[in-house]
Amino acid sequence: MGKPKLLITRRLPEAVEARAAATYDAVFNRDDTPTTPAGIVAAAAGMDAILCCTSDRLDAGVIAGLPGSVKVISTFSVGTDHIDFAACAARGIPVCNTPDVLTEATAELTMLLILAAARRAGEGERMVRAGAWSGWAPTQLMGAQVSGKRLGIFGMGRIGQSVARMARGFRMEVHYRNRSRLPAELEAGAVYHDDDARFLAVCDVLSLNAPGGAGTLAWLNAARIAMLPRGAIVANAARGTLVDDAALIAALKSGHVAYAGLDVFKGEPALDPGYLGLENAVLLPHLGSATTETRDAMGHLALDGIDAVLAGRVPGNLVG
């Protein structure tokens, strides 16, 4: 019996593609050409499994159009907004994702954003790159101290908790806002807030680590920004939709928010052009999980899910 057939919609890390080639009759997208819904349906002919990415649209039409041979869809991501679950359920196609393996990489990127924003790293880097450094001065590029400050984490899931652990090494006092209070052993001394105003008032540094979706849409708006202490630092390595960009840009211009570090944006891979000229914003292109270790782990977990379903087992990373 031949190997099962696997469609991999986009280019994946080398180690992941090597494993897929070893265990499957795999079809790759070596040029990493963006897919279309019709293209996915056509490419799925005869496939036992699909390994997709967030850039693919697996809407109800695509799912309905998949051939009967497709027994599992696994996405190379934690997020699953690009997949129509109801349509998958109607077809009886299980869906797997890659939770947990990017917790630490995303948390450390959050700390990078906080530190780089507060310490004016972008400005310093551009100055040195331009050959424009004229010498040390006691008042040159003075930023804000991170160590010892109060850090407020909005969304205390796994990534938020990991950010808290990292922040403690910087002697930060950790506060958090979450739907519910964590048990003491997970809270680890962090102060729980059940109210936005009281939470935001203590955030020298605010880190957004909540999921996207309707419940958090534009959560950080002008009214909530106004509740932050003047000169606060804002970091977002979660979802661009959490932020009202116009309000944050206005606050960065007025100085109410002194510095921001942003890895995610509404409308990626575009961003509000209002950010581009701001020296007090550190901007990164959604690279929370962009390490070799993490991307390999994501790919292996996505393949584990496919392996399990095709072997008749229930995968550990089944969604829903």
Next chain:
Amino acid sequence: MKPRLIVSRQMPQAVGERIRAEFDCPVPDGEDLDVATTLRLLAETQADALLFTSHLKLTAAVIAALPAHVRVAATCSVGFDHIDLAAAKARGLPVTNTPEVLNECTADLAFMLLLNACRRGSEYEAVMRRGWRQGMGMGEMLGVRAWGKTLGILGMGGIGRAMAARARGFGMKIVYCNRNRLAPELELGALYYSDFEEMLPHCDFLSLHAPSGPATAGIMNARTFGLMKQGAVFVNAARGALVEEDALIAALRSGQLFAAGLDVFHNEPAYDLRFVELPNVFLTPHMGSATVETRNAMGFRALDNIQAVLAGRSAIDPLWS
């Protein structure tokens, strides 16, 4: 009557306010004075004290030219390469620096450099400033995860230990090399190597926190970079003199180092412009202590030293004894 002070360099606002309150000083916030102007103002104002930074070289000749009424010179810095301590001692002039107050701040910056080097911060920020608009493949432009790696620290003083504390929150294993092994309550499980070269092959990351001097000059060279793991990440927020920059640039080009984060350079501010051509470095202009909080604390510490000496007490941070 307030003591008379000359400030040879622009100071943070809060420091200027304190100078205004406690001293008779023509320019309490400072302006950038050269040696000749500094000497002239010290004489003209019958100054009791001098507050300066590394831009003013306190050479033997300058120290000899100081008017006799100058009773203390305080540098607003930790480093004192710019001061001829032997000449100061020969003259009996107390000279002070501002240690300790910048430990946390400098460790924050060193850790920022480590993360930016690992995660390719410079390359990615440049992509963004061009407006982004390009998707990136899942296997493209990947960085190195910092979490869980082994960090080597050269120089386990206050800044080195603060660096270790930060790294522990990232699940890192700490190894260190220092003149002496630390007591267990300071070591906190870090693994001691008396031999620097023995430590290097164990390091995924290496961060320098040692002072410059004959024992450490060029300690990072072709040989020592070669002893590190292939693809290691290197951070220097200590002193440029610790590194042979030809060897560093070669290691960055060959891939022996995955990346580096550099806040200090051999020649400052005339640093080697070959660095700006390298994508895999994150470069900052000697800003380890550059926060409002720390620069204020440094200025206050320098003023505390001046006040102590002028009051007839010992300096808090004397540079010679």
